[in-house]
Amino acid sequence: MKLTALGVWGGYPTRDAGTTSYLLQSEEGFNLLLDAGSRAVTELEHELSPNDLDAIILSHYHEDHIADLGALRQYRQLQTVKPEILPIYGHQENEYEFSKLSLENVSQGMAYDVENGTSVGPFDIQFLKTVHPVTCYAMRIVERATGQVLVYTGDTGYFAELVDFSKDANILLADVYFFKEHYTKYSHMPNHLSSVEAGEIAAQANVKKLILTHLPQVGDLQVLRDEAQEAAGKIPVDLAQPHMKWTV
Numbered sequence: 549m550k551l552t553a554l555g556v557w558g559g560y561p562t563r564d565a566g567t568t569s570y571l572l573q574s575e576e577g578f579n580l581l582l583d584a585g586s587r588a589v590t591e592l593e594h595e596l597s598p599n600d601l602d603a604i605i606l607s608h609y610h611e612d613h614i615a616d617l618g619a620l621r622q623y624r625q626l627q628t629v630k631p632e633i634l635p636i637y638g639h640q641e642n643e644y645e646f647s648k649l650s651l652e653n654v655s656q657g658m659a660y661d662v663e664n665g666t667s668v669g670p671f672d673i674q675f676l677k678t679v680h681p682v683t684c685y686a687m688r689i690v691e692r693a694t695g696q697v698l699v700y701t702g703d704t705g706y707f708a709e710l711v712d713f714s715k716d717a718n719i720l721l722a723d724v725y726f727f728k729e730h731y732t733k734y735s736h737m738p739n740h741l742s743s744v745e746a747g748e749i750a751a752q753a754n755v756k757k758l759i760l761t762h763l764p765q766v767g768d769l770q771v772l773r774d775e776a777q778e779a780a781g782k783i784p785v786d787l788a789q790p791h792m793k794w795t796v
């Protein structure tokens with residue numbers, strides 16, 4: 549599988565980059581968008597036509613993860629040759645937000661099964677509810693053909709189950725919105741992970757790579773990375789940037 553960063557900021561876009569959005573591509577060419585933050589459409593165009601997306605999956609309905617859904621649907625709606633109806637997977641615990649995923653002849657809201665998991669194209673996906681002000685799910689995405697595993701934390705504060713959920717993943721893509729100083733001052737921060745927490749989860753779960761995303765707009769990001777690296781030990785830690793790619 550191949551993962552490409554499209555948007556990497558938490559909360560709001562700035563400095564020519566958008567908020568959370570990632571393209572996950574299988575060996576056989578299935579194109580899955582993980583969250584659809586701001587700028588997702590125009591960043592996606594540098595990788596492939598937005599008409600070639602096969603599905604979208606959403607961790608939750610905060611604006612920084614769905615900001616470009618409308619733009620993406622307009623894009624597909626206005627093509628002369630209409631692409632197929634786009635499945636958009638989300639949780640059903642907010643009925644209003646879930647209902648907005650469907651648009652006639654353009655997209656179809658699909659509720660994922662948070663208990664038993666859901667298959668999306670070549671991927672089998674398990675879910676874990678996170679610690680966040682609105683309902684949000686972390687995802688453990690397994691490519692059936694290869695057994696490769698990507699764990700995406702969605703937005704979350706620290707909780708111990710994240711370690712088991714991330715066990716032995718090839719990639720852990722983690723929401724890291726806080727520096728170490730926040731972590732030590734207030735202990736565990738609510739809503740998002742700190743650099744240290746993400747590094748510790750990566751080490752305890754024995755993942756092969758940790759990628760930091762949902763980045764804070766204020767502060768030195770190299771410091772954020774170094775803090776996570778210190779906690780992660782030998783596990784390589786990357787700071788996500790738009791159009792960085794990782795092949796598992």
Ligand SMILES: [Zn+2]
Pocket residue numbers: 558559568610612613703762
């Ligand atoms: Zn967010």
Ligand SMILES: [Zn+2]
Pocket residue numbers: 608610680703
């Ligand atoms: Zn959020």
